[in-house]
Amino acid sequence: MRSQRVAIVDFGGQYTHLIARRCRELGVYSEIVPFTKFPEEIFSEDYETLGIILSGAPRSVDEPNAPKFSAEDLLNVQVPMLGICYGHQLIAMAFNGELKRGTIMEYGRTCVMVVERDVLLMDVPDQFIGWMSHMDSVVRHPPGFKVLALTERGAVAAMKHAERPIYGVQFHPEVKHTQMGSSILKRFLVDVCGFRCDWKPVDRVEELSREIAATIPPDESVICAVSGGVDSVTTAVLLNRVLDKRLYCIFVDHGLMRKDEPEQVVATLRRMGIANLIFVKAAERFLSRLKGVKDPEEKRKIIGEEFAKIFEEEAAKIPKVRWLAQGTIYPDRIESGSAGSGSALIKTHHNVAGLPASLRLKLVEPLKDLYKDEVREVAKRLGIPEEIVSRHPFPGPGLAVRIVGEVTEEKLRICREANAIVEEEFKNAGVYDKVWQAFAVVTDSSWTGVMGDARAEGYVVIVRAVESEDGMTADWYRADMDLLDRISKRIVNEVGNVTMVVYATTSKPPSTIEAC
Numbered sequence: 001m002r003s004q005r006v007a008i009v010d011f012g013g014q015y016t017h018l019i020a021r022r023c024r025e026l027g028v029y030s031e032i033v034p035f036t037k038f039p040e041e042i043f044s045e046d047y048e049t050l051g052i053i054l055s056g057a058p059r060s061v062d063e064p065n066a067p068k069f070s071a072e073d074l075l076n077v078q079v080p081m082l083g084i085c086y087g088h089q090l091i092a093m094a095f096n097g098e099l100k101r102g103t104i105m106e107y108g109r110t111c112v113m114v115v116e117r118d119v120l121l122m123d124v125p126d127q128f129i130g131w132m133s134h135m136d137s138v139v140r141h142p143p144g145f146k147v148l149a150l151t152e153r154g155a156v157a158a159m160k161h162a163e164r165p166i167y168g169v170q171f172h173p174e175v176k177h178t179q180m181g182s183s184i185l186k187r188f189l190v191d192v193c194g195f196r197c198d199w200k201p202v203d204r205v206e207e208l209s210r211e212i213a214a215t216i217p218p219d220e221s222v223i224c225a226v227s228g229g230v231d232s233v234t235t236a237v238l239l240n241r242v243l244d245k246r247l248y249c250i251f252v253d254h255g256l257m258r259k260d261e262p263e264q265v266v267a268t269l270r271r272m273g274i275a276n277l278i279f280v281k282a283a284e285r286f287l288s289r290l291k292g293v294k295d296p297e298e299k300r301k302i303i304g305e306e307f308a309k310i311f312e313e314e315a316a317k318i319p320k321v322r323w324l325a326q327g328t329i330y331p332d333r334i335e336s337g338s339a340g341s342g343s344a345l346i347k348t349h350h351n352v353a354g355l356p357a358s359l360r361l362k363l364v365e366p367l368k369d370l371y372k373d374e375v376r377e378v379a380k381r382l383g384i385p386e387e388i389v390s391r392h393p394f395p396g397p398g399l400a401v402r403i404v405g406e407v408t409e410e411k412l413r414i415c416r417e418a419n420a421i422v423e424e425e426f427k428n429a430g431v432y433d434k435v436w437q438a439f440a441v442v443t444d445s446s447w448t449g450v451m452g453d454a455r456a457e458g459y460v461v462i463v464r465a466v467e468s469e470d471g472m473t474a475d476w477y478r479a480d481m482d483l484l485d486r487i488s489k490r491i492v493n494e495v496g497n498v499t500m501v502v503y504a505t506t507s508k509p510p511s512t513i514e515a516c
């Protein structure tokens with residue numbers, strides 16, 4: 001039987017992943033499909049698509065190059081459809097509604113008034129708060145559509161085709177600030193599309209094991225790059241269940257790991273029954289190549305290259321290797337906006353598509369359809385220890401991106417110790433699991449201090465903690481002052497050579513999460 005899914009058509013809007021995640025939280029498997037693949041991918045052989053959601057976009061629907069579909073395109077797909085924001089406007093335009101640019105602009109919490117109580121709005125009060133972010137608006141609904149709700153300034157907030165299950169909403173039901181937003185999505189998924197809402201990420205464990213067994217022929221081996229993070233450890237453990245001795249895990253210690261991390265990862269992999277574990281201690285190799293290098297992209301490039309070289313050397317020693325397993329997860333693969341909006345390269349993430357092509361290995365990426373929190377659930381089901389499951393994400397290039405400028409031994413020592421203190425204090429305060437990441441950065445700046453009676457020069461260390469759903473956007477964490485005080489005192493007193501600790505209070509955007 002084919003699995004059921006809702007397809008989210010991506011026009012590059014900032015909330016596309018959020019829509020996909022909310023559907024999954026409601027028990028409906030969702031996938032993001034670029035608008036350029038509409039409608040072919042909707043009728044994928046692998047899935048039965050029971051519903052379509054057209055997402056938002058960072059542009060106006062009446063711009064010359066903006067993606068558009070005709071009424072015929074939309075009617076032809078024959079499955080229920082919900083347009084959100086840009087999707088709503090696209091539907092209105094396709095069916096000859098009237099749109100205006102810049103006359104009714106609404107941002108943030110906006111009052112929405114229900115005009116007709118259709119199934120979609122069954123659970124909301126007569127007036128409710130909808131989260132808006134639009135410059136254009138639908139000022140007159142298309143012929144053949146019914147208005148279900150209006151915004152306080154008179155734009156069409158929700159509408160429905162009179163005969164077909166085609167809906168449009170101007171507000172964002174996927175954003176938590178929309179009152180009963182999840183109920184609106186659930187009504188669409190259950191009552192309009194007919195989903196059962198019984199999908200769970202852990203159901204994927206058995207399915208994934210079957211897929212791995214069916215993909216890898218019995219006489220071929222797989223190598224798996226393990227970084228120690230939850231994604232790669234889960235990939236390795238999953239593969240190990242099926243492949244046993246045909247799996248070779250390569251774990252490279254590049255010398256830029258967190259305190260005690262290499263030992264912990266090796267112990268965990270052994271405990272989880274990984275028979276062929278190749279542990280490469282390569283700190284010297286990486287650190288000598290990083291000497292004198294200040295530029296962040298150059299540092300990433302060197303680490304990526306060196307990693308690929310080591311990997312290639314080790315892989316060459318293993319017989320009958322035809323496959324490379326990677327812990328790629330869904331957001332690594334589908335970057336919202338990649339479908340035509342031309343998102344700029346912000347940083348090179350070397351764990352995606354960064355391993356040597358010369359190995360000519362086929363890729364196996366069992367977690368490629370899961371979000372981080374779903375991977376964590378799978379990891380728990382597989383019995384992976386809590387300290388790995390709940391550990392904060394850590395960048396592939398390690399502490400090198402938490403050291404501004406050159407990576408020296410002294411800055412690396414400070415960075416590792418300070419990071420351990422931040423993690424420990426967040427855990428002691430019971431807030432470690434509330435944040436996406438909490439860490440310390442060593443800057444290239446110094447600050448004059450007085451230690452005892454003497455004048456001292458030391459480094460400035462930045463403490464950063466952020467809340468985020470997937471690392472793509474993030475808000476700085478409003479930490480308790482006493483917690484910051486404890487962290488600050490411990491870093492200065494215990495680490496040494498630090499004379500100032502500051503707290504980072506900029507969100508992403510405009511900053512990135514890591515320092516460089």
Ligand code: XMP
Nearest residue numbers: 348349350351393395396397471512513514
């Ligand atoms: P940024 O700093 O780009 O980080 O806002 C977003 C998320 O990605 C992680 N990150 C990386 N991961 N290689 C990785 O594997 C990298 O070079 C890299 N840079 C950032 C970061 O920790 C955060 O969770």
